[in-house]
Amino acid sequence: MDNSAQEDFWNGDQGRRWADLSPELDAHHLPVTGILMARAGQVQGHTVLDVGCGQGALTEALWQAGARVTGLDLSSALLARARRHLPAEVTLLRQDVTEYRPEASFDLVISQFGVMFFADDVEGFADLRRITRPGGRLIFASWSGAEHNPWFSVPRRLAVDRLGDVPGDPDAPGPFRLRDIDRTCEILRTAGWFGVSGRAVDLHLTPAGSLAEVADFATRLGGASAVIRQRGGGEADRQAVAADVAEAFAPYATSEGVLVPARINLFEARA
Template sequence: MTETNHDQAEYWGKSASGMKWLTFEEQIAASFAPVVDLLLERAALKPGQRVLDIGCGLGDVTLAAAQAVGPGGHVLGVDISAPFLERAGLRASGMGNVGFALADAQSEPFAPAERDAVLSRFGMMFFSDTVAAFANIARALKPGGRMTFAAWGPLAGNPWFYLPHRAATDRLGQMPKVDRNAPGPLAFHDIDRVTGLMAEAGLADIEAQAVDLNLTPPGGLEGAAALCTRLGPAARVLAHFNGSEADEAAIRDAVSAALEPYVEGGEVLMPATINLFQARRAGTA
């Protein structure tokens, strides 16, 4: 693997925090299923197309895209985490139109002009050089091929982030400030900044839209609160301050209380703002 994002490889492939995504695989897939639906709807894949899924993780988008393109198409899922790819491969067992590759998409020499479409759910925000990554990924597209990717919108529109963060910092204190545009989950919150980077990378027909939807964490209020405490901002605050089991329980209870307004029929429907980006590789097919 040609690697230019070593810190990301270490985090997602080896750290305890990254490995939690394996532990909570089913809960995460259920929570983010509406984002997969949005991505596939906007990508409008066709039977027989060849697709590249960037930051495929455990394969949620890869498998959904494989169904869309059918046996005559193909989907290659790319990720920087070997454990994630191992799990994704098990999920895709028996599917002849799916493959996976351990690769850093910013620098990997993909086969040029070989894919009809690029997809990504929350996989584009972590590159050390976003312009270089966009340009490299675009080279894998056929001329006129389309890139469609979803990223988190502004913090204020995403209680998935701000409610657990508030509960954790109220309990343990504030963490050091970070640049919100630095590589990380919220790095693409500013649509204008990201579309500018896409243009700088040479992409054409750039479109972007903030889409409001509901995340669907399973397990009712208790399950949603537990998931939000064990992943994301609350987990990072707990790790930073070496929080105790009592701290985790208190934070989970605070998150549960904060999520109560989003309970409908016993299930949590958590509002989210997703930035949806699309562009084409310059040229015509």
């Protein structure tokens, strides 16, 4: 499987931008991390692989729960961030999971938005099964459709309103690749997993900061950022879109911070 496009993306300007914004991303995804940890349950002493570990928020939670954790990611910049706050006993590898050949299999393979980027989904999930011990578990979160996730849809729409549309394919490797629960469950079964289940979970994302800071963050990654970049927009355009996002997100501002409604898909299976 050729994942070279993802290799280039995560080690280019976009990957470095994700690394620079890693504290904001950790806060943003904290509820998802909590859901995954709850589903993982008792992991003390277990060998766990965190696929697409990024800056290591989920990896750290697993280590604190007593697991023996290996984190895999394609991005050198994100792994460098992870290494700054993770102990030496946590293994971090810049590795394409489809080419990973560990010495032993894992009790649990887990991922927070890290498995939507395979060039071939069946092959990718078959590779994950190959490195999971018999009876071991797979747990991962992916995004539901954009229509259920204003964090993605609203900034992109406002950027398009200002600068014009750009082509996009939700079935390409990216955040919405696994939005269809039934289709994803079938992919997992075809890849050799059993006991497959998937369900939608509604929650609130918790980006840190004021409404203006959250809106600014929403234009630096994701759909709005892609539209601005591909349409040749400048900093003035980004700031204008951010102002529009702040207005659109105003109903989400609460005394506890900006709480953005979201829907994820949660999948579980066994090897």
